[in-house]
Amino acid sequence: xKTKNLVYCLFAVSLLxxxxxxNQQLPLLHKTAFDTEVDGxxxxxYTLEAGDITLQVTNYGxxxxxxxxxxxxxxxxxxxxxxxxxxxxxxxxxxxxxGPVVGRYANRIAKGTFSLDGETYHLPxxxxxxxxxxxxxxxxRVAWNVDSVxxxxxxxxxxxxxxxxxxxxTLSIWVDYLVTADNExxxxxRATTDKPTVVNLSNxxxxxxxxxxxxxxxxxxxxxxxxxxxxxxxxxxxxxxxxSVEGTPFDFRTATxxxxxxxxxxxxxxxxxxxxxxxxxxxxxxNDVEPAATLYEKESGRVLEVYTDQxxxxxxxxxxxxxxxNGKYGKPIAYxxxxxxxxxxxxxxxxxxxxxxxxxxPGEVYTQICIYKFSIFN
Numbered sequence: 037x038k039t040k041n042l043v044y045c046l047f048a049v050s051l052l053x054x055x056x057x058x059n060q061q062l063p064l065l066h067k068t069a070f071d072t073e074v075d076g077x078x079x080x081x082y083t084l085e086a087g088d089i090t091l092q093v094t095n096y097g098x099x100x101x102x103x104x105x106x107x108x109x110x111x112x113x114x115x116x117x118x119x120x121x122x123x124x125x126x127x128x129x130x131x132x133x134x135g136p137v138v139g140r141y142a143n144r145i146a147k148g149t150f151s152l153d154g155e156t157y158h159l160p161x162x163x164x165x166x167x168x169x170x171x172x173x174x175x176x177r178v179a180w181n182v183d184s185v186x187x188x189x190x191x192x193x194x195x196x197x198x199x200x201x202x203x204x205x206t207l208s209i210w211v212d213y214l215v216t217a218d219n220e221x222x223x224x225x226r227a228t229t230d231k232p233t234v235v236n237l238s239n240x241x242x243x244x245x246x247x248x249x250x251x252x253x254x255x256x257x258x259x260x261x262x263x264x265x266x267x268x269x270x271x272x273x274x275x276x277x278x279x280s281v282e283g284t285p286f287d288f289r290t291a292t293x294x295x296x297x298x299x300x301x302x303x304x305x306x307x308x309x310x311x312x313x314x315x316x317x318x319x320x321x322x323n324d325v326e327p328a329a330t331l332y333e334k335e336s337g338r339v340l341e342v343y344t345d346q347x348x349x350x351x352x353x354x355x356x357x358x359x360x361x362n363g364k365y366g367k368p369i370a371y372x373x374x375x376x377x378x379x380x381x382x383x384x385x386x387x388x389x390x391x392x393x394x395x396x397x398p399g400e401v402y403t404q405i406c407i408y409k410f411s412i413f414n
Contacts, residue, residue, distance in 0.1 A: 057088065057090065057104070057106070057112055060110075060111075060112050062090060062104050062112060064083060064090065064092060064102070064104075065081060065092055065101060065102060065120060065364065066081075067080050067081040067082075069081070069120060069121040069122065070094050070096075070101075070121065070122040071122075072122050072123075072126075073179075074096060074126065074178070074179040075178070075179060077178075077179035077181070078179070079094060079095055079096045079122060079179050080094065080095065080182075081093070081094050081101065081122075082094070082095070082182070082185055082190055084187065084188055084189070084190060084213065084214075084215045085187055085188065085215065086187070086188040086215040086216050086217050086219075087215065087216060087217045087218060087219040087220075088105060088106050088219050088410070089103065089104065089105045089215055089219050089221065089410055090102075090103070090104040090215075091103050091104075091213070091215050091221055093190065093213055094122060094125070095179055095180045095181075095182050095192060096122060096125055096126070096178075096179055096180075097125070097135075097136035097137065097175065097176035097177060097178065097180075098136055098137040098175075098176075098180055098192055098211055098213070098239075099118065099125060099134065099135035099136045099176070100116050100118065100135040100136075100239070100241040101116070101118040101119070101135060101364070102114045102116055102118055102248075102364065103115055103116035103221065103241075103243075105219070105338065105410045106412070107336035107337055107338055107412065108336065108337030108338075108412045108413070108414055109337075113246070113247030113248075113250070113336070114247055114248050114364075114365075115243050115244060115245050115246075115247060115248070115338065115340075115410075116135065116241055116242065116243060116248065117134060117135070117241075117242035117243070117244065117248050117249075117363055117369060117374045118134060118135055118248070118363065118364050119134065119363070119364050120364035120365075129361055130360065130361025130369065131242075131356075131357065131361065131369070132176070133169055133176060133240040134240070134242060135239075135240060135241050135242065136175070136176035136239070136240055137175050137176065137211055137223075137225075137237060137238070137239055137240075138169035138170060138174060138175060138176055138237070138238055138239070138240050138378075139169070139170050139174065139175045139209075139235065139236065139237040139238070140170050140174070140175065140196055140200070140201065140203050140207060140233075140234075140235060140236075140237070141167070141169075141170055141203070141234060141235070141236045141386075141394070142169055142170070142236045142237055142238035142240075142378065142380050143168070143169065143236065143238070143314070143350060143378075143380060143382075143383035143384070144163065144166045144167065144168050144272060144273055144383045144384055145159060145166065145167040145383075145384055145386065145387070146166060146271075146273045146384050146387055147161075147165060147166060147167075148160060148161045148165075148166060148167035148171070148202070149387075150234065150386035150387055151386075152204065152232055152233070152234065152386070152395070153232060155204075157202055157203065157204060158202055159171050159201055159202035159203070160172040160201055160202060163272075164271050164272075165271065166271055166272070166273060167201075169240070170201055171201030171202065172201060173200070173201055174201060175194065175196070175209070175237075176240075178194060180192040180193065180194045180211070181193045181194060183210075188214060188215050188216070189212060189213065189214045189215075190212070190213050191210070191212050192210070192211045192212070192213070193208070193209065193210045193211075194208075194209050194211075195207070195208050195209070196208075196209065198230070198231070203233055203234070204231055204232065204233045205229040205230055205231040205232065205233035205396075206229065206230045206231075207227055207228075207229050207233060207235065207396075208227065208228050208229075209225070209226070209227045209237070210225070210226045210227070211223065211224065211225050211226075211237075212224040218409065219409060219410045219411060220407050220408065220409045220410075221407070221408040221409075221410075222405070222406070222407050222408075223239055223404075223405070223406045223407075223408075224403075224404075224405055225237050225402070225403060225404040225405075225406075226401055226402065226403050227396065227401070227402040228396075228398075228400070228401055228402070229396050229397070229398055229400075230398055231398060232395060232396070232397050232398070233395075233396055234385075234386050234394045234395055234396065235394055235396045235402045236380055236381045236385065236394045237380075237402075237404060238350070238378040238379060238380045238406075239378065239379075239406060240376055240378060241376065241408075242354070242374035242375065242376050243331070243340060243374065243375060243376070243377070244373055244374050244375070245331060245332075245333035245336055245338040245339075245340060246333055246335065246336055247336075248363045248364065248365060248367070248369075248374075249362075249363045249365065249367035249368060249369055249370070249373060250373075251373065252295070252370075252372055252373055253294060253353065253354060253372055253373060253374060253375045254293070254294050254295025254298065254353075254372055255293060255294070255295060255333075255334070256293070256294050256331055256332065256333050256375070257291040257292060257293055257294070257331070257332040257333075257334070258288050258291065258292065258294055258329060258330070258331050258332075258351070259288055259289070259290060259291040259292070259329060259330045259332075260288040260289070260315050260317075260328070260329045260349065260351065261289070261317055261318045261326075261327055261328055261329065262281065262288075262289070262315035262316050262317050262318060262349075263280060263281060263282075263289070263316070263318060264278040264279060264280055264281060264315070264316040265278075265279050265281060265286050265304070265313045265314060265315050265316065266278060266279070266313070266314045266316060266348070266382055266383065266391075267279040267304055267313075268304065268307050268308060268312075268313060268383075269307060270307050272307065272308060272312060272383075273383070273384055274314070274382065274383050274384050274388065274391075276388045276390065276391075278316060279304070281315075284302060284304075285297035285298065285300045285302050285304075285305060286304065286311075286313065286315075288315075288329075291330065291332060294311070294353060294375070295372075298310050298311060298353065308355070309355040309356070310353045310354075310355035310372070311351050311352065311353040311355075312350075312351075312352045312353065312355060313350070313351065314348045314349070314350050314380070314382055314383055315329075315348060315349050315350075315351060316347065316348060316382075317344070317346070317347055317348060317349060319347060323345055324345060325343050325344060325345050325405050325407065326343065326344070326345070327341065327342075327343055328342045328343060328344045328346075328349045328377075328379060329341075329342045329349055329351070329377055330342070331375075331377070332413070336412075337412040337413050337414060338410065338411075338412055339410065339411045339412060339413055340377075340408060340409070340410055341407075341408075341409040341411070342377050342379065342406070342407070342408060342409075343405075343406070343407040343409065344379035344404070344405060344406050344407070345403075345404065345405050346379045346380055346381060346404060346406075347381060347382065347392045348379070348380050348381060348382050348392075349377055349378065349379050349380065350376065350377070350378040350380055350383075351375070351376070351377055352375060352376040352378070353372055353375050354371070354372045354373060354374045354375050354376075355371075355372065357369050357370060357371050357372065357373060357374060358370075358371060359371065377408075379404070379406040381393075381394050
């Protein structure tokens, strides 16, 4: 698999593809439904194409709005969950974290509190007395700069000021979305700071390989390259331990149906209301991009492989969707009809010395690579 240097070389490559998708006219969303301003910053919708995939994103929170890919018969479906206009995202209708980049700290920080160099920082609480995905505003509720865009790559940037959502340091962030002829959706992250801080970024795209709102994800098969999870308490905060997946419903070292054991009488499933946990990835190297997880859907034949240079991946099985909000095609987003696979460092790492560090110092560069690769099997 690609190393960091090889992936970054993609910046210099122009990947040209044909406009048509097997002679199918895709019902893409129109940018006029997304053209607006947020805090004086222009917002719009952007379409990227390469290989067999077409990706639509908005610079409001860098949200993945739609992602079209073919099934084993060449028929296209939109496998990403989203809304049809920008107003629904801005209103915060339904699921807040529908497709965006999340941070400045992805996942949870216990009681919204952590210490750094002897100083204690208090973050806004937005999830059962905890801080989730950065707090009240985060990176998902701001308009990012669009630095450049072409047919297959878009470069974003944003400066999060010192003290934003309680985090120390002015954090300068660059995120690039690429699609490739190999049917990959690649996310590249970089960040720098002017004072010590903590950083953990991720993408919160929701997928259903049958297509948006086309049925349960419980019959998808998933394989995760991990021997352990970080177990959680009733507030979904890690206990600081590592729990072996051996003999548990969390053992996805071989491809297993998501719904096969999701209702088993296991205390961790009770705490998460299903799967909402961080898997500790098997790593052959410290920094290279390696396989993390593979998702299969039998009927369509679609496969989604996830690669990352991060130590963890959060698998969330859509336990809190309730059907009250419709997706972009007018059908309800129902219980466990979408899932997220979020590459990351561990939740609540600043409060656990045995977890991988999320500290970023001045003069250092935070980087992350996440690859979602789509294919089919027969």
